[in-house]
Protein backbone atom coordinates (compact mmCIF):
# COMPACT_ATOMS: atom_id res chain seq x y z
CA UNK A 1 0.00 0.00 0.00
CA UNK A 2 1.36 3.40 -1.04
CA UNK A 3 0.61 6.49 1.00
CA UNK A 4 0.14 8.55 -2.17
CA UNK A 5 -0.12 7.87 -5.87
CA UNK A 6 0.31 10.71 -8.36
CA UNK A 7 -1.08 10.05 -11.83
CA UNK A 8 0.68 12.13 -14.49
CA UNK A 9 4.23 13.45 -14.83
CA UNK A 10 3.66 16.91 -16.31
CA UNK A 11 4.46 20.02 -14.30
CA UNK A 12 1.28 19.63 -12.20
CA UNK A 13 2.01 16.02 -11.23
CA UNK A 14 5.70 16.72 -10.61
CA UNK A 15 4.98 19.76 -8.45
CA UNK A 16 2.30 17.82 -6.55
CA UNK A 17 4.67 14.89 -5.99
CA UNK A 18 7.32 17.29 -4.68
CA UNK A 19 4.84 18.89 -2.26
CA UNK A 20 3.79 15.45 -1.02
CA UNK A 21 7.35 14.17 -0.66
CA UNK A 22 8.43 17.30 1.20
CA UNK A 23 5.44 16.84 3.53
CA UNK A 24 6.74 13.38 4.49
CA UNK A 25 4.79 11.19 2.04
CA UNK A 26 6.46 8.72 -0.30
CA UNK A 27 4.56 9.34 -3.54
CA UNK A 28 4.63 6.96 -6.48
CA UNK A 29 4.29 8.87 -9.78
CA UNK A 30 2.59 6.79 -12.46
CA UNK A 31 2.48 8.25 -15.96
CA UNK A 32 1.56 6.98 -19.38
CA UNK A 33 4.43 9.00 -20.86
CA UNK A 34 6.28 12.28 -20.55
CA UNK A 35 4.17 15.35 -19.86
CA UNK A 36 4.17 18.66 -21.72
CA UNK A 37 7.54 19.36 -20.07
CA UNK A 38 9.04 17.85 -23.20
CA UNK A 39 6.97 20.19 -25.43
CA UNK A 40 6.83 23.46 -23.53
CA UNK A 41 9.18 26.31 -24.31
CA UNK A 42 10.36 26.23 -20.71
CA UNK A 43 9.07 29.65 -19.69
CA UNK A 44 6.59 29.91 -16.81
CA UNK A 45 3.53 31.72 -18.11
CA UNK A 46 1.29 32.84 -15.25
CA UNK A 47 -1.10 35.07 -17.17
CA UNK A 48 -0.91 36.67 -20.59
CA UNK A 49 -1.01 40.25 -19.33
CA UNK A 50 0.59 42.52 -21.93
CA UNK A 51 1.33 46.24 -22.27
CA UNK A 52 3.28 46.30 -19.03
CA UNK A 53 0.25 45.37 -16.88
CA UNK A 54 0.97 44.10 -13.36
CA UNK A 55 0.43 40.31 -13.56
CA UNK A 56 -0.32 39.98 -9.84
CA UNK A 57 -3.06 42.62 -10.02
CA UNK A 58 -4.57 41.19 -13.21
CA UNK A 59 -4.73 37.67 -11.71
CA UNK A 60 -6.17 39.00 -8.41
CA UNK A 61 -8.90 40.85 -10.32
CA UNK A 62 -9.64 37.77 -12.43
CA UNK A 63 -9.92 35.63 -9.26
CA UNK A 64 -12.40 38.10 -7.76
CA UNK A 65 -14.50 38.09 -10.93
CA UNK A 66 -14.29 34.30 -11.57
CA UNK A 67 -14.38 32.31 -8.32
CA UNK A 68 -14.84 29.15 -10.40
CA UNK A 69 -11.38 29.55 -11.99
CA UNK A 70 -8.78 27.06 -10.63
CA UNK A 71 -6.48 29.97 -9.69
CA UNK A 72 -9.29 31.12 -7.36
CA UNK A 73 -9.24 27.72 -5.60
CA UNK A 74 -5.56 28.23 -4.83
CA UNK A 75 -5.69 31.96 -4.09
CA UNK A 76 -3.04 34.58 -4.72
CA UNK A 77 -1.03 33.60 -1.62
CA UNK A 78 -0.99 29.95 -2.73
CA UNK A 79 -0.02 30.86 -6.30
CA UNK A 80 2.94 32.91 -5.08
CA UNK A 81 4.01 30.20 -2.61
CA UNK A 82 4.07 27.64 -5.42
CA UNK A 83 6.05 29.93 -7.73
CA UNK A 84 8.50 30.68 -4.90
CA UNK A 85 9.03 26.96 -4.27
CA UNK A 86 9.54 26.34 -7.97
CA UNK A 87 12.10 29.12 -8.23
CA UNK A 88 13.96 27.88 -5.15
CA UNK A 89 14.02 24.37 -6.63
CA UNK A 90 15.54 25.42 -9.95
CA UNK A 91 17.94 27.85 -8.26
CA UNK A 92 19.27 25.07 -6.01
CA UNK A 93 19.68 22.85 -9.06
CA UNK A 94 21.86 25.50 -10.75
CA UNK A 95 19.24 26.41 -13.36
CA UNK A 96 17.76 29.66 -12.00
CA UNK A 97 14.79 31.57 -13.40
CA UNK A 98 14.34 35.35 -13.48
CA UNK A 99 11.21 37.47 -13.71
CA UNK A 100 8.39 38.59 -11.47
CA UNK A 101 4.64 38.97 -11.14
CA UNK A 102 5.05 42.72 -11.56
CA UNK A 103 5.35 42.60 -15.30
CA UNK A 104 5.71 39.96 -18.01
CA UNK A 105 8.95 39.76 -19.95
CA UNK A 106 8.68 39.67 -23.75
CA UNK A 107 10.97 37.05 -25.28
CA UNK A 108 11.31 35.91 -28.91
CA UNK A 109 9.83 32.66 -30.17
CA UNK A 110 11.19 30.44 -32.93
CA UNK A 111 8.88 32.37 -35.28
CA UNK A 112 10.34 35.72 -34.24
CA UNK A 113 7.19 36.83 -32.39
CA UNK A 114 7.55 38.36 -28.94
CA UNK A 115 5.62 36.43 -26.29
CA UNK A 116 4.89 37.33 -22.66
CA UNK A 117 6.20 35.19 -19.80
CA UNK A 118 6.40 35.88 -16.07
CA UNK A 119 9.54 33.80 -15.45
CA UNK A 120 12.22 32.55 -17.85
CA UNK A 121 15.42 30.60 -17.26
CA UNK A 122 18.45 32.90 -17.03
CA UNK A 123 19.61 31.28 -20.27
CA UNK A 124 16.72 33.08 -22.03
CA UNK A 125 16.86 36.33 -20.06
CA UNK A 126 18.90 38.37 -22.54
CA UNK A 127 16.10 37.77 -25.07
CA UNK A 128 14.07 40.41 -23.20
CA UNK A 129 15.30 43.28 -25.33
CA UNK A 130 16.10 46.85 -24.43
CA UNK A 131 15.94 49.73 -26.93
CA UNK A 132 19.00 50.07 -29.14
CA UNK A 133 20.05 46.41 -29.03
CA UNK A 134 21.37 44.86 -32.24
CA UNK A 135 20.63 41.16 -32.56
CA UNK A 136 22.30 38.30 -34.31
CA UNK A 137 20.18 35.16 -34.54
CA UNK A 138 22.27 32.08 -35.25
CA UNK A 139 21.39 28.45 -35.85
CA UNK A 140 22.36 25.36 -37.79
CA UNK A 141 20.92 24.18 -41.10
CA UNK A 142 20.96 20.65 -39.65
CA UNK A 143 18.56 21.61 -36.82
CA UNK A 144 15.02 21.26 -38.08
CA UNK A 145 12.39 23.99 -37.57
CA UNK A 146 14.75 26.78 -36.50
CA UNK A 147 15.27 29.36 -39.25
CA UNK A 148 17.45 32.34 -38.18
CA UNK A 149 16.71 34.45 -41.31
CA UNK A 150 12.95 34.06 -40.72
CA UNK A 151 13.25 34.91 -37.01
CA UNK A 152 15.38 37.97 -37.82
CA UNK A 153 12.98 39.14 -40.56
CA UNK A 154 10.00 38.91 -38.20
CA UNK A 155 11.92 40.76 -35.49
CA UNK A 156 12.82 43.49 -37.98
CA UNK A 157 9.09 43.82 -38.76
CA UNK A 158 8.73 44.72 -35.06
CA UNK A 159 11.42 47.44 -35.42
CA UNK A 160 14.16 45.34 -33.81
CA UNK A 161 17.55 45.44 -35.50
CA UNK A 162 18.27 41.79 -36.27
CA UNK A 163 20.21 39.63 -38.70
CA UNK A 164 20.04 35.85 -39.10
CA UNK A 165 22.86 33.47 -40.03
CA UNK A 166 23.59 29.77 -40.17
CA UNK A 167 26.72 28.46 -38.44
CA UNK A 168 28.84 25.63 -39.81
CA UNK A 169 28.36 22.43 -37.86
CA UNK A 170 31.66 21.80 -36.03
CA UNK A 171 33.30 18.42 -36.73
CA UNK A 172 31.54 15.67 -34.76
CA UNK A 173 32.63 12.13 -34.02
CA UNK A 174 29.58 10.26 -35.27
CA UNK A 175 26.62 10.88 -37.51
CA UNK A 176 23.51 11.84 -35.59
CA UNK A 177 19.85 12.47 -36.12
CA UNK A 178 20.01 16.25 -35.73
CA UNK A 179 17.20 16.80 -33.27
CA UNK A 180 17.18 19.20 -30.31
CA UNK A 181 18.17 16.50 -27.83
CA UNK A 182 21.26 15.51 -29.79
CA UNK A 183 22.28 19.15 -30.23
CA UNK A 184 22.06 19.56 -26.45
CA UNK A 185 24.51 16.66 -26.07
CA UNK A 186 26.84 18.33 -28.59
CA UNK A 187 26.80 21.56 -26.55
CA UNK A 188 27.82 19.56 -23.48
CA UNK A 189 31.13 18.97 -25.31
CA UNK A 190 33.88 21.58 -24.73
CA UNK A 191 35.43 21.39 -28.22
CA UNK A 192 32.01 21.86 -29.86
CA UNK A 193 31.31 24.94 -27.70
CA UNK A 194 34.71 26.45 -28.45
CA UNK A 195 34.16 26.09 -32.21
CA UNK A 196 30.65 27.60 -32.01
CA UNK A 197 31.90 30.46 -29.79
CA UNK A 198 34.65 31.32 -32.27
CA UNK A 199 32.19 31.31 -35.18
CA UNK A 200 29.91 33.65 -33.21
CA UNK A 201 32.81 36.00 -32.46
CA UNK A 202 33.72 36.10 -36.17
CA UNK A 203 30.11 36.70 -37.27
CA UNK A 204 29.11 39.10 -34.49
CA UNK A 205 30.09 42.43 -36.10
CA UNK A 206 28.13 45.14 -34.19
CA UNK A 207 25.59 42.76 -32.62
CA UNK A 208 25.20 43.23 -28.86
CA UNK A 209 23.11 40.09 -28.28
CA UNK A 210 23.08 36.70 -29.95
CA UNK A 211 20.05 34.41 -29.95
CA UNK A 212 20.61 30.65 -30.35
CA UNK A 213 18.15 27.74 -30.32
CA UNK A 214 17.43 26.49 -26.79
CA UNK A 215 19.73 23.48 -27.07
CA UNK A 216 22.70 24.79 -25.07
CA UNK A 217 23.32 21.61 -23.12
CA UNK A 218 21.43 19.44 -20.69
CA UNK A 219 24.04 19.38 -17.91
CA UNK A 220 24.73 23.05 -17.13
CA UNK A 221 23.12 25.44 -19.61
CA UNK A 222 23.90 28.63 -17.61
CA UNK A 223 27.62 27.74 -17.75
CA UNK A 224 27.39 27.12 -21.51
CA UNK A 225 25.81 30.57 -21.94
CA UNK A 226 28.60 32.16 -19.85
CA UNK A 227 31.28 30.42 -21.87
CA UNK A 228 29.79 31.44 -25.24
CA UNK A 229 29.47 35.00 -23.96
CA UNK A 230 33.12 35.07 -22.94
CA UNK A 231 34.30 33.77 -26.32
CA UNK A 232 31.93 35.76 -28.57
CA UNK A 233 31.90 39.06 -26.64
CA UNK A 234 28.09 39.39 -26.91
CA UNK A 235 25.24 38.53 -24.56
CA UNK A 236 23.83 35.11 -25.42
CA UNK A 237 20.23 33.97 -25.05
CA UNK A 238 18.29 30.83 -25.87
CA UNK A 239 15.16 30.93 -28.02
CA UNK A 240 12.62 28.14 -27.32
CA UNK A 241 12.50 25.66 -30.19
CA UNK A 242 9.67 23.58 -31.49
CA UNK A 243 9.37 20.24 -29.63
CA UNK A 244 11.19 18.32 -28.31
CA UNK A 245 12.08 20.94 -25.71
CA UNK A 246 15.51 20.83 -24.11
CA UNK A 247 14.57 23.43 -21.42
CA UNK A 248 11.58 21.21 -20.57
CA UNK A 249 13.85 18.16 -20.27
CA UNK A 250 16.10 20.12 -17.89
CA UNK A 251 13.04 20.87 -15.74
CA UNK A 252 11.87 17.26 -15.78
CA UNK A 253 15.32 16.06 -14.71
CA UNK A 254 15.44 18.59 -11.84
CA UNK A 255 12.02 17.50 -10.55
CA UNK A 256 12.87 13.80 -10.87
CA UNK A 257 16.03 14.15 -8.79
CA UNK A 258 14.24 16.27 -6.15
CA UNK A 259 11.26 13.93 -5.87
CA UNK A 260 13.42 10.81 -5.62
CA UNK A 261 15.76 12.43 -3.09
CA UNK A 262 12.72 13.33 -0.98
CA UNK A 263 11.52 9.71 -0.96
CA UNK A 264 9.25 9.53 -4.03
CA UNK A 265 9.45 7.19 -7.00
CA UNK A 266 8.69 7.67 -10.70
CA UNK A 267 7.26 5.04 -13.02
CA UNK A 268 6.90 6.33 -16.59
CA UNK A 269 5.19 4.08 -19.14
CA UNK A 270 2.28 3.17 -16.84
CA UNK A 271 -1.13 4.20 -18.09
CA UNK A 272 -3.88 4.07 -15.47
CA UNK A 273 -6.75 2.19 -17.06
CA UNK A 274 -8.95 0.92 -14.22
CA UNK A 275 -9.86 1.87 -10.66
CA UNK A 276 -11.54 0.39 -7.61
CA UNK A 277 -13.20 2.50 -4.94
CA UNK A 278 -15.42 2.09 -1.94
CA UNK A 279 -18.12 4.76 -1.82
CA UNK A 280 -16.41 8.14 -1.86
CA UNK A 281 -12.98 6.60 -1.19
CA UNK A 282 -10.67 5.51 -4.01
CA UNK A 283 -8.59 2.51 -3.00
CA UNK A 284 -6.81 1.10 -6.05
CA UNK A 285 -5.72 2.00 -9.55
CA UNK A 286 -4.45 -0.40 -12.19
CA UNK A 287 -1.82 0.54 -14.74
CA UNK A 288 -0.89 -1.23 -17.93
CA UNK A 289 2.23 -3.37 -17.72
CA UNK A 290 3.85 -5.72 -20.23
CA UNK A 291 1.45 -8.66 -20.12
CA UNK A 292 -0.97 -7.80 -17.33
CA UNK A 293 -2.35 -4.93 -15.33
CA UNK A 294 -0.37 -3.81 -12.29
CA UNK A 295 -2.30 -3.07 -9.09
CA UNK A 296 -1.44 0.01 -7.01
CA UNK A 297 -3.26 0.44 -3.72
CA UNK A 298 -3.02 3.88 -2.15
CA UNK A 299 -4.35 6.11 0.62
CA UNK A 300 -4.38 9.32 -1.44
CA UNK A 301 -4.36 10.04 -5.16
CA UNK A 302 -3.36 13.13 -7.09
CA UNK A 303 -4.76 13.21 -10.62
CA UNK A 304 -2.75 15.39 -13.02
CA UNK A 305 -3.24 13.79 -16.41
CA UNK A 306 -3.44 17.03 -18.41
CA UNK A 307 -6.40 18.18 -20.46
CA UNK A 308 -7.09 17.22 -24.04
CA UNK A 309 -3.43 17.80 -24.98
CA UNK A 310 -2.14 15.62 -22.13
CA UNK A 311 -4.43 12.63 -22.69
CA UNK A 312 -6.41 13.17 -19.48
CA UNK A 313 -9.51 14.05 -21.50
CA UNK A 314 -10.59 12.29 -24.65
CA UNK A 315 -13.33 13.09 -27.11
CA UNK A 316 -14.90 11.37 -30.09
CA UNK A 317 -16.80 12.28 -33.22
CA UNK A 318 -20.16 12.03 -31.42
CA UNK A 319 -19.16 14.88 -29.11
CA UNK A 320 -18.68 12.63 -26.07
CA UNK A 321 -15.98 13.94 -23.70
CA UNK A 322 -14.58 11.72 -20.94
CA UNK A 323 -11.89 11.64 -18.25
CA UNK A 324 -9.53 8.77 -19.01
CA UNK A 325 -7.99 7.58 -15.73
CA UNK A 326 -10.65 7.62 -12.97
CA UNK A 327 -13.79 8.19 -15.05
CA UNK A 328 -14.61 11.41 -13.18
CA UNK A 329 -17.55 13.59 -14.23
CA UNK A 330 -16.54 16.45 -16.54
CA UNK A 331 -17.93 19.88 -17.21
CA UNK A 332 -17.91 20.23 -21.01
CA UNK A 333 -20.01 21.64 -23.85
CA UNK A 334 -23.04 19.38 -24.36
CA UNK A 335 -22.88 19.31 -28.15
CA UNK A 336 -19.91 19.02 -30.44
CA UNK A 337 -21.16 22.06 -32.36
CA UNK A 338 -20.51 24.17 -29.25
CA UNK A 339 -16.84 23.19 -28.86
CA UNK A 340 -15.44 26.11 -30.81
CA UNK A 341 -16.20 29.81 -31.05
CA UNK A 342 -16.76 31.12 -34.60
CA UNK A 343 -13.40 32.89 -34.70
CA UNK A 344 -10.04 31.31 -33.95
CA UNK A 345 -8.85 34.11 -31.66
CA UNK A 346 -12.18 34.59 -29.92
CA UNK A 347 -12.20 36.96 -26.97
CA UNK A 348 -13.09 34.19 -24.50
CA UNK A 349 -11.14 31.36 -26.10
CA UNK A 350 -12.90 28.17 -27.20
CA UNK A 351 -15.41 26.40 -24.90
CA UNK A 352 -13.85 22.93 -25.32
CA UNK A 353 -10.59 24.13 -23.78
CA UNK A 354 -12.50 25.04 -20.59
CA UNK A 355 -13.70 21.44 -20.29
CA UNK A 356 -12.45 19.58 -17.24
CA UNK A 357 -13.04 18.41 -13.70
CA UNK A 358 -14.85 20.80 -11.35
CA UNK A 359 -13.44 20.81 -7.80
CA UNK A 360 -13.93 22.30 -4.37
CA UNK A 361 -11.35 24.56 -2.68
CA UNK A 362 -9.26 21.50 -1.72
CA UNK A 363 -9.24 20.50 -5.42
CA UNK A 364 -11.34 17.40 -4.68
CA UNK A 365 -13.46 16.36 -7.69
CA UNK A 366 -17.17 17.28 -7.63
CA UNK A 367 -20.10 15.75 -9.48
CA UNK A 368 -22.86 17.70 -11.26
CA UNK A 369 -24.71 18.09 -7.92
CA UNK A 370 -21.65 19.58 -6.24
CA UNK A 371 -20.93 16.44 -4.14
CA UNK A 372 -17.35 15.28 -3.61
CA UNK A 373 -16.78 12.17 -5.77
CA UNK A 374 -13.69 10.91 -3.88
CA UNK A 375 -12.56 12.41 -0.56
CA UNK A 376 -9.00 11.19 -1.07
CA UNK A 377 -8.43 12.47 -4.63
CA UNK A 378 -7.19 15.92 -5.64
CA UNK A 379 -7.00 17.16 -9.22
CA UNK A 380 -4.41 19.54 -10.68
CA UNK A 381 -3.19 21.11 -13.91
CA UNK A 382 -4.80 21.29 -17.32
CA UNK A 383 -7.40 18.69 -16.34
CA UNK A 384 -9.23 21.31 -14.26
CA UNK A 385 -12.40 22.92 -15.62
CA UNK A 386 -13.04 26.63 -16.09
CA UNK A 387 -9.58 27.66 -17.27
CA UNK A 388 -8.44 28.04 -20.87
CA UNK A 389 -4.66 27.91 -20.49
CA UNK A 390 -4.07 28.59 -24.19
CA UNK A 391 -6.18 31.74 -24.34
CA UNK A 392 -5.26 32.92 -20.83
CA UNK A 393 -1.57 31.99 -21.24
CA UNK A 394 -1.49 30.50 -17.76
CA UNK A 395 -0.37 26.98 -18.64
CA UNK A 396 2.71 26.34 -16.51
CA UNK A 397 1.66 28.81 -13.80
CA UNK A 398 -1.62 26.97 -13.38
CA UNK A 399 0.10 23.57 -13.35
CA UNK A 400 2.62 24.64 -10.70
CA UNK A 401 0.09 26.45 -8.49
CA UNK A 402 -2.59 23.74 -8.55
CA UNK A 403 -0.05 20.90 -8.33
CA UNK A 404 1.51 22.45 -5.23
CA UNK A 405 -1.89 23.18 -3.64
CA UNK A 406 -3.26 19.71 -4.42
CA UNK A 407 -0.16 18.06 -2.94
CA UNK A 408 -0.40 20.11 0.24
CA UNK A 409 -4.14 19.47 0.61
CA UNK A 410 -3.67 15.71 0.17
CA UNK A 411 -0.75 15.58 2.59
CA UNK A 412 -3.04 16.95 5.32
CA UNK A 413 -5.78 14.39 4.66
CA UNK A 414 -6.59 12.15 7.66
CA UNK A 415 -8.52 8.93 7.76
Ligand SMILES: Cc1cc2nc3c(=O)[nH]c(=O)nc-3n(C[C@H](O)[C@H](O)[C@H](O)COP(=O)(O)OP(=O)(O)OC[C@H]3O[C@@H](n4cnc5c(N)ncnc54)[C@H](O)[C@@H]3O)c2cc1C
Nearest residue numbers: 008009010012032033035036041272305306310381382396
Ligand atom coordinates in the same frame (compact mmCIF):
# COMPACT_ATOMS: atom_id res chain seq x y z
C1 LIG B 1 3.62 22.33 -27.48
C2 LIG B 1 3.42 22.92 -26.11
C3 LIG B 1 4.10 24.09 -25.77
C4 LIG B 1 3.93 24.67 -24.52
N1 LIG B 1 4.62 25.81 -24.21
C5 LIG B 1 4.43 26.41 -23.02
C6 LIG B 1 5.12 27.58 -22.65
O1 LIG B 1 5.94 28.07 -23.41
N2 LIG B 1 4.87 28.12 -21.46
C7 LIG B 1 3.99 27.58 -20.59
O2 LIG B 1 3.79 28.13 -19.51
N3 LIG B 1 3.35 26.44 -20.89
C8 LIG B 1 3.54 25.85 -22.07
N4 LIG B 1 2.89 24.69 -22.38
C9 LIG B 1 1.99 24.10 -21.42
C10 LIG B 1 2.56 23.43 -20.21
O3 LIG B 1 3.86 23.04 -20.24
C11 LIG B 1 1.74 22.21 -19.79
O4 LIG B 1 0.78 21.88 -20.72
C12 LIG B 1 1.08 22.48 -18.51
O5 LIG B 1 2.13 22.63 -17.64
C13 LIG B 1 0.08 21.40 -18.14
O6 LIG B 1 0.69 20.41 -17.38
P1 LIG B 1 -0.09 19.20 -16.76
O7 LIG B 1 0.83 18.62 -15.76
O8 LIG B 1 -1.45 19.59 -16.33
O9 LIG B 1 -0.34 18.17 -17.96
P2 LIG B 1 0.66 17.48 -18.96
O10 LIG B 1 1.97 18.14 -18.97
O11 LIG B 1 -0.08 17.34 -20.24
O12 LIG B 1 0.92 16.03 -18.34
C14 LIG B 1 -0.04 15.01 -18.33
C15 LIG B 1 0.60 13.73 -17.80
O13 LIG B 1 -0.41 12.78 -17.55
C16 LIG B 1 -0.05 11.54 -18.19
N5 LIG B 1 -1.30 10.77 -18.43
C17 LIG B 1 -2.37 11.11 -19.19
N6 LIG B 1 -3.32 10.16 -19.08
C18 LIG B 1 -2.84 9.21 -18.24
C19 LIG B 1 -3.34 7.98 -17.71
N7 LIG B 1 -4.56 7.50 -18.01
N8 LIG B 1 -2.55 7.26 -16.86
C20 LIG B 1 -1.31 7.70 -16.50
N9 LIG B 1 -0.80 8.87 -16.98
C21 LIG B 1 -1.55 9.60 -17.82
C22 LIG B 1 0.72 11.96 -19.41
O14 LIG B 1 1.48 10.91 -19.94
C23 LIG B 1 1.56 13.09 -18.78
O15 LIG B 1 2.66 12.53 -18.06
C24 LIG B 1 3.05 24.07 -23.61
C25 LIG B 1 2.37 22.90 -23.93
C26 LIG B 1 2.53 22.33 -25.17
C27 LIG B 1 1.77 21.06 -25.49
